[in-house]
Amino acid sequence: MIKTPKQIGYGAIASLATLLYLSPIPKLVFAQATFKEVVQSQEVLPLPGKLDNIPVFNSNSPEGVKADGILLSTFPSTNKKVSSAHLNYPLEGHFDLFAHHFSYYPKDSQTLYLGIIVNNPGKKPVTIDVLAAASYLLPEAPYVTLLSYLENNDGKTYSGPGDRAVSDVLRGVRQAGFPQKLVIAPGKSKMLLNSPIPVRDLVKAVNGRSTLMQLNSSGKVYVASLAMFAKQQSDPAPTLAQWEQLLTTSSLSSPRDKTPTPPEQTSGQLIYGRVAGISQGSQWQALLTDNPQAKNLTIPAPGKAISYAVNTLKGGRLGTGQVQTAKMLARYPDTAYESHGNYGVLYNLSIPLLNSTQKAQTVTLTLATPLKEDKLSQKGARFRQPSLDFPFFRGTVRLRYSDDNGKPQTRYVHLWHRVGQVLDPMLSVKMSPSSRRMVQLELIYPPDSTPPQILTIGTLE
Structure with a gap:
């Protein structure tokens, strides 16, 4: 179980992540001494499902x-x-x-x-x-x-x-x-x-x-x-x-934010811009299975893992080719062309785990923030030790599952993760031979966070 110690310090009043919004990581952040790059070699897959059609009044510019x-x-x-x-x-x-x-x-x-x-x-x-x-x-x-993890019921x-x-x-x-x-x-x-x-x-x-x-x-x-x-x-x-x-x-409040990069522009600096308009989609519902026709997700072999990209966007697709960003149904000409960041969007992920082996297996779930890349430069998502010293995910997730005694559990867990941080799992379950276990992960993407993230399902050796 995750312990619940008190807060361990105070950050700056103003959020640098908010001020930088979704810009590429600034060079000054890399001004650290020595670090070790960690490449998690499992495949990063697009997230199944799609955004619904619910409109969102989205005021952020x-x-x-x-x-x-x-x-x-x-x-x-x-x-x-x-x-x-x-x-x-x-x-x-x-x-x-x-x-x-x-x-x-x-x-x-x-x-x-x-x-x-x-x-x-x-x-x-x-x-x-x-x-x-x-x-x-x-x-x-x-x-x-x-x-990194605190129980937040x-x-x-x-x-x-x-x-x-x-x-x-x-x-x-x-x-x-x-x-x-x-x-x-x-x-x-x-x-x-x-x-x-x-x-x-x-x-x-x-x-x-x-x-x-x-x-x-x-x-x-x-x-x-x-x-x-x-x-x-x-x-x-x-x-x-x-x-x-x-x-x-009145007219629009000014001064205005930076004008975003047009979608057709493929070179130069990428400016996402702030959102002001009606975006399409308040919930992304996904069923994670072996393939679209399957009913279960077969757990990886011991020591292996599989990852799904969460909240990908242009310039941060993590090699999946998938952009999960909500489209704009109406917007001002000097504001974002898409709802980059999907702030306020509910991600509802159902994971019907299957242990098809004849041995008990311990399965883990981890939500983490790798270094942002559009196409993966290595064979997997990149992390580093020590991590970059700034939080890129601050928010609560809801976990619903049956524990190892078969008792239904609903837990709220707060995550506070730095970019590139190598993390312990937020959930571990022990699955009996030839057994199934449904795990549901829900989160509303917090405005105090910066995408993209990956959800990793692994099996311990």
Whole structure:
């Protein structure tokens, strides 16, 4: 079992991984003394399955907000002062909402407010069911250094606001302050979120808010995320009328993030860009078997392993040729062409293990972050000892399986992994001869992480 020691140190307030986003690893990170490269020689396979078609309201640009304005609007441009700020993309039925923004203003400046407004354009009332929702500030979930594995059944272990928010939603939590239902009259609007991102009195003048919601709307709605700074520190949160006026009269918040590299460009620097739009896919469901027609995954021979790529993207396909990144159904021209990182996406992986041998075997599962490569330069995923000294995965996974006594188990395990780190398994099960064991791994990809990862199934010698 994984032990649960206390936190072992504190990281920087601002996340370098967040600031670098998904860029190639900077040269300064390699400025270490000596290291040993470790190549895990097993094959890295594409992940079976695919993203579903659930739309995601995906607000992540500009990440650092410095002025009032529109962050993302799916409203029509009719009667709007700046038509280009509105994507005219109504949402209906099940959809997710992800918003991740920071304020970097000096500590004596005004509080930034993040508002998410929902409008019913129809002639009948619309009900939005808030199935799960969580929103956290950086001081509520600071970036801290943790052990590689910590049991997290109580949900009290996290490193970063995105890590904490997706951990709550993975458990189906609807955080206090979010309504169970939101009923919107015909032609009217309501606020789904109206929350501050204060920086005053903080040790470092940086704060951020990560929000994830799973929603279901009985009819078509328009949604917008908006940014507004308080004029005075004593000012209350903006009113619905003030948000509506900003939506009608404002342009996109600026300055903007870096313009992404066009998909057709094949040379030069790869800039992914930040996401602002509607992405397609809130869940990737996969059944890991020997082949598409098989019902089981035969465990590897003793001492061998098999790996599956998780959250691959352009420039980081790990030799699989597979891009798992969600497509954009609507976006602004200066924002990401795809939802690079799949932040907030649920990976639901079912692994029907089969021990076809006549001996008991110990099978292990490991989720790790190899060095990022598009095509593998060696015959396997590359790691190093010591690892690069920065965390590339901070989040909670849910494991469901029957233990060695046949008792069903559900465990939440927090992972805090550096890039290139060689890890012990997060799960080991002992399988009897000619036996089967179903293992299910679920995670919502945390905004405080950087892809890609690999899931490795191995058999001990």
